[in-house]
Amino acid sequence: KAGVTQTPRYLIKTRGQQVTLSCSPISGHRSVSWYQQTPGQGLQFLFEYFSETQRNKGNFPGRFSGRQFSNSRSEMNVSTLELGDSALYLCASSLGYNQETQYFGPGTRLLVL
């Protein structure tokens, strides 16, 4: 089975712009979670989608949003980028039941200038 894929792998944006990141889960997985990783804060949970519905959300401002499509692919959007949004954004997929293992993609490295 192919693993979790994320596009793009690297991105450079300027403050005030918006960005959309994409994640394709492992075939058959219906849950997609997003995490932000920074040197200062470590790995932090952003949100989780299951069957096109957001089930859980972390403590991030409303500038961070996401969605999931009927094929389980997910996108996350960050509007009005700030320098502090520079991070590695990781997507993880799982079957979505009973706390199964989450499998991670390679991440998207976002640099905000």
Place this chain on the structure above:
Amino acid sequence: AQKVTQAQTEISVVEKEDVTLDCVYETRDTTYYLFWYKQPPSGELVFLIRRNSFDEQNEISGRYSWNFQKSTSSFNFTITASQVVDSAVYFCALSEAVGSGYSTLTFGKGTMLLVSP
């Protein structure tokens, strides 16, 4: 709120040495899962192990072994005869049930392991 502590920020060893990475967790749940992930320089988190809170048996997989002790809320990870390819950041994570059947992961800060030849 749940919490995962990895007190060791960085560990340096020479190849063939054994090394233990510590993980201490806090949770009020009675049912939870613990995980270890490896993050090589490429950035992808690689799943290593998942352990249910009711299963305190130690596990061995090749050079890797895990010691889960509920009494001390610890889930330590040992690499035997370390190799240069083991160099990575290792994360311990705790899964908390948020709703019916689903959960979110809380990660520790990670331990960077450097194995030199």
